[in-house]
Amino acid sequence: MRTLFAALACWLLVVPAALAVQPDEILADPALEERARDLSKELRCVVCQNEAIDTSNAGMARDMRVLLRERLVAGDSDDDVRDFFVARYGDYVLMNPPIKASTYVLWFGPAVVLLLAAAFVWRAARRRKATVTPAAALSSEEQARLDRLLSDRDGT
């Protein structure tokens, strides 16, 4: 379910253009174009809501796609291109947030949650085991009675 609001925001903010990547943007070199497409999935359209420039209809996204391809044609590596956009728009432009002090909680949070939860389950299981006293072994009298009951049932 695409967010309606995101879609709307992009449609309303800009003159309704066509959809996402246009034929005239596509680079002649297929290898370069593939890199461009992969990169444009990682870069956010900065006027849209959570939408990569690869799929955005906004004019801004188109400008960014064209700019991205210009950088690639000029010989930039993928990292150069990312750095170029981060220098312009900040980390905000990356769909994949960089791992640094301010995102440690984000990136390592899931693993910490899993470990904490697992530790909690383990502890609860141990505690429960400790509170339950193992049943005492059957006395010989009980064992004999059990055997009798079992053989009775087999007989019926």
Next chain:
Amino acid sequence: MIVEIGHFALVLALVAACVQGSVPLVGAQRNRADWMAIGTPSALLQFIFLAVSFACLTYAYVVSDFSVVNVMANSHSQKPLLYKVTGVWGNHEGSMLLWVLILALFGALVALFGGNLPAGLKARVISVQGWIGIAFLAFTLFTSNPFERIFPPPLDGNDLNPLLQDPGLAFHPPMLYVGYVGFSMAFSFAVAALIEGRIDAAWARWVRPWTLVAWVFLTGGIALGSWWAYYELGWGGWWFWDPVENVSFMPWLLGTALLHSAIVVEKREALKIWTVLLAILTFSLSLLGTFIVRSGLLTSVHAFATDPERGVFILIILLITIGGSLALFAIRAPQMRSGGIFAPISREGGLVLNNLLLATATATVFLGTLYPLFVEALDGSRLTVGPPFFDATFVPIMLPLIAACAVGPLLAWKRADLAGALGRLKFAAGAGILVLLATLMFADDGPWLAIPAMGLAAWLFVGAASEWAERVKLFRAPFAETRRRAAHLPRSAYGMTIAHMGLAIVMAGIIGASAWKQEEILVMQNGESIVFAGYDVTFLEMRRIQGPNYVAERASIRVEQDGEQIAVLTPEKRFYPVQGMPTTEAAIHTTWLSDIYIALGDEGETNAGEAGWVVRLYYEPLVPWLWVGSLVMMIGGVVSLSDRRLRVGAPQPKPAKAPSGQAVPAE
């Protein structure tokens, strides 16, 4: 006049909710049967008032009464009748009214069918439903009143957003809301149990079907929304890890965990405290989902502050509901005792693992969705958390879950033999390896992870089937014996098998669609042909057509394979003059194994400089399995709901014990 009746009925519903929220509860605390008995009529009255209110608003939409602000802002006299009706909930105010209507419906259902519940529990549950009703009715009446009038009335309305004028999206909100609100039942039962300080198997037996109903609808709602995005937005995507999607996905994940942990409470009286907590959290996430979308909180913290009246109201409701129930939980939970001990390797152990992973997955989505807000509120810097984050964190949590999902149902309660269970999965393992090898041969590119993941999907599918085969002794006993066993297997067992198979189908769809999608964007002219994904695609012609409230340009595009015509697809580009908005209507041909998806763009120029039309072609392998699989999962839920135990529904403490002296096999 009719509009005023609706408005008045809404006020009366609030009054009924106030009675419902107080009298039965006080009665239950003081053990007064007559006070408790007030619950039933007040819950029914609240529902009747809301039904009247909703009918009145619908009437205003159908007759296009533009003196009502809400109708004026969201409807138009030329709109098709279907979208006039669905326009009622296509906006904030109307959707809140739908929300409280569904809430009151659930309350009324407890009142009507809760006769076999202990009187105190029933009264408390109805009261808690009443509190939620009070909060939402007050919010609707004081900040989002759909019955407000405007003078002088305009000649015509502003029309509904064209993107919403679509059958898929018309029914997406009601299904989603039945899902969200359905979890209020689990919440009310949990809070009532905390007030009483007692949970038993009968409690779980009541909570589970309600949770299942909510889960089935939420599954449908999410799938419908995803399907809509797929065919309406024009580039063949179906899931975006967008915050608005995530907030509906979180209650689904946690609700799925709740569904499984309630089984343990019902069968083994273990995990009680955890299940109560899950019920509270699941509904809390549903509330968050309802509000977060409407409040603008997700755009930015600042957007939230621009409409402080609603925003503050929302915050207060969330704080009281979530904070209050968690505080109650903190006070009461330590006094509750869980029974049922079990070894780590057991059915219970498997379900604990399920809960552990689903809860972690929920936490991951929660972090990814709300972290940008925390950061922005903290130091004003802005951050984007997009699909790459979720691919990197969510997928590794789900893969072990899928792997374990085939094993869990084969484990015995209390203490199980893991090696034995794995041994019984040899066909599943074989199928997994076979599919893995086949994928390795046929998939020429795409991420490597997709290949073992396809094997895992096959493992789950065949694993779920072998659990059933195991139980009916397929091929190991005479056929008559198998048939007898199959007939006697409870429907809930069938429900589980079907739902797990559905999950495997959905998983294959997800992998196929994300790993091997093909795309071609080009300018085509009349009569031009290209070869795409093994098909010959010819652009036949372009025609202008007139719809009921739009004009469209429609292309005819022929798709052939080996010289044989497969389909003529007619993608459209529509323009809705009232809202001045264009939309794309993609054309899709499905073979059930894959889709050919064509969307039309603007006029463009070919490389040679000649005029033509921008055409986007997508080859979407296995995408139909997403919708089929979701449907299969829903069917699994419905089959489980039809289980005799639930239909008869009597929350007897336990199935009648066998006469003493005879051992009851652990099941």
